Amino acid sequence: MSDPLAPAIMLATSMHAQPGVYALLLGSGVSTGAGIPTGWQIATDLARQVATQQEPDVINSPGFREEVWWRDRFGEELSYSFLLEQLGQTQAMRQSLVAQFIEPTDDDRSQGLKLPSKAHVAIAELVKRGAVTVIITTNFDRLTEQALQAAGVSPQVISRPDAVAGMIPLSHAPATVIKLHGDYEDQQSLNTAQELNEYPSEWKDLISRVLDEYGLVISGWSATWDTALVRLLEAAPNRRYPLYWDSRSSESDVAKRLLSARCGQIIQSSGADDMFTALVSNLDALDRLTSPPLTTSMAVAKLKRYLPDPIHRIDLDDLVMGMVNEVVDEIKDQPLSESDAPQDAQGQWIENLFANHLRASDPLLRVLAIGIWFDDDLVHRQLWIDVVQRLIDAGTAGDSSQMASLRRARLYPAWLASAVMSCVAIRRSREQLVIDLGESPQARSRWWTFASHETDAKAGALLSTTMIPEEWITAMPRWNGSRWIAAQSHMLRQDLRAVLHDVAPDDADYKRLFDAYEFRASLIQLKLIHHPLWGDYLDDPSYFDGSRGQQPSYEQRFKQAAQRTEDWPWVDYFGGQEHLDEAVAEIRTYIAGYRNQRF
Known part of the structure; x- marks a missing residue:
């Protein structure tokens, strides 16, 4: 068990409570992880x-x-x-x-050498979040500045003593990098023992001010060669904030003397990469602990900030999957026995059950819609698939002794999420993601007997309109006794209208978009379980009798989209154009028979 008062935890707690009161002192050990020699x-x-x-x-x-x-x-x-x-x-x-x-x-x-290391990236994150504003470095390289620039921070860089007079005051600058030994391209850099033995007065005054006004976190500096800096540390009167030093670079006798004189703390770590990435992780954990619950608008704002920035890939994952977990908690609370339903108001009880699923899912659905819209190169493709998988896992938890219809109702959030992301993907011409969302997630072993008896059923078989009994949906008071071709499809369309309003503001456009989604879902189901998906897309006024060769409008638009795309993924998915054409024709024939029978 780790010590709750370990120096690493003490530093993170203090830095979180008082951002900006600690300065960093970085030596050559910080850059060795990037391939810069000591x-x-x-x-x-x-x-x-x-x-x-x-x-x-x-x-x-x-x-x-x-x-x-x-x-x-x-x-x-x-x-x-x-x-x-x-x-x-x-x-x-x-x-x-x-x-x-x-x-x-x-x-x-x-080979990724002599470029900003994990330590530099983490340090840049500390500066970006305001936890650190002053960095003293004895390194000549520019890796710290490069990492800061990549994080969107433009620091003032002081690499010569004569620049001190014109610098922005430390307390006013968003970030200050003091290159104590100069820059490697500057002919005034300090290298020799004689040069490192005595600093110019400008350096002495500036560093003394930092040591007096800030706490200090030292990494990668052994205190062996830089005698002038050692003397400044020994003379600094500040004891308001403690000194922290990574264990790897604090082993010299001089370092031990400084630690003892300033009551410093040693942070156990394998090096700068380890120490600074752990520090950022600890601060993130404290953020999550102290942050108020996210509103949807706050979540959307964070999403837009995280999406294009590879540095925030983990933050994006934490944001989205955190919202998924909130939906999972609601799924777990859903009753699994009809005995919980009041006998005199079963329709209202069912309506409330699905309304609760929708209400819990709504913030997540809005974030997913925006996420798919702005994820231009689908860099986060696996995250979107993981969302559906996590919701399916939650929806299929439990044993087969529970009532099947209520077990399947717990999959409604997964169906909502898959439909929202697929609709946005279609609008943004990201057809492969539509296939991936239906094909990649897996069901629990033999949970869904309708699909197959394979060890792992595909999610496309789970997210079908045979999921919820039609009589349940038509019994809901919201419909006032109305009936439709496909009750689940009608409910899904209505429940997602508000979420997808910005994607398809016009009602006619929304109907076309949802028809396109259901047609593609039907193709996936046909391939996976040899059974098309029933939906409101069947009621297409442009389609009268498939046996006469007429094509529904959604089928026509599907083929038009294929002509506009050089590499149409549906061809590969079905193993060739001929097989895709056969699948499209099979759905048309199947729908024609259904329509002739029903109408």
Whole structure:
């Protein structure tokens, strides 16, 4: 069991309660996850380059170690600062030496190296949410700035002491990045031990102000080389907010001395990636705990913000599936025995049962409609399928001893969700999603005996208009005794009219859209269970007798849509154009027989 007072939890709780009071101090360890070498790694690589030129054969000798060779050759311990000082006698020379280790090549980019790491992305999220506004870094690279820009944050970047005088005050700037050792393209960057031993007065004043006014979270900085910064930390009087340091970079004697002097806390982590992603996750958990219940408008606003941003993919999933779980809770509360229904008002009881399902599902349905509309490349395709699957799982929970009609009524939210998303997908010419929504979700083993006795029945067989007894629907007081071709279809259309109003504002247009959906659902059911779907689409005034070769208008529009699409997914779904044509003709013949019999 984790300690509830573990430093990681203490930091997240404090940062959540007081956003903006902590500054970050980032060292080279933050960038190693992105493939940027540490100072020591740069030193050993440069030493190898020197050895290759002076003694070409030595680097291939068994047990060759750069630091040993350097000490034996020059009588000095290998160090990043000393080596740079010797190889690059001017600032410009040192800058070019460092750049080769920081700027990504095409090969680096293809491997995702020298690009913002998980730590940088998480840090950018902390800044975006206002939890952090000040970042001090000893790194020369620009990965922090790149991550912030990608998150939509434009920080002020202070990389030279002479820029301090003109900077926006820390408390007024949305974000400030202080590059204490400079930028790798700036010839005034600090590299050598001499340069790191004493800061200019502008740096001293600025860093002292940060250390006095903010708490500090340190990651990837060992405190080994930067003696000037160590002295500033030791002299800082601030004890209002604690100091936190990741366990991986706080092992040096100097780090331990600073932790002791400032009553600092060590956060156990495998590195910067681990620490900062966990911190963001903890803050998100606290957000969910303290946030008021989402209104539909709030959920829609969040959805529109999350959809195009890959950084918020998990947030989008949490938002949508959180709303699904609220519907699932309502499904679980539905009675499964007719004995719960009052004998003198069974029709009203049934109407209330389905009204409760619709009312609980309405916020989710509106979010799904907007989600499908704006998910241009169907990046979140699996999420939309998972919504239907989760609702089917909830609707089919339980055992077969319960009353079948009431068990099936619990599937109404799944049917509503599938229909809404399919209608929007049709309007947006995303036919493959219509197929996926009917084909991909699975039913519980042998739960739906009407479909098949296979281990897993397809959801297309579940979401059919044989789901609810017609006499139940016609008994509802809302219809006042009226009857229709397909009662469930009529109820579904009416229940979804408000949700799909923005998609199809005109009633005639809405009827055409829903006819298109039911025709496609019929194709899916024909393929899965060899039985078309009954729906109000049967009552098409353009269709009189299929045996005479006349086509219903929805069939005509289906074929017209195929002509406008280069890769029509229904052809592959049926295994070829010939089989698709046979399916369409079979539905037409089937409907013709039904209509001749009924009318």
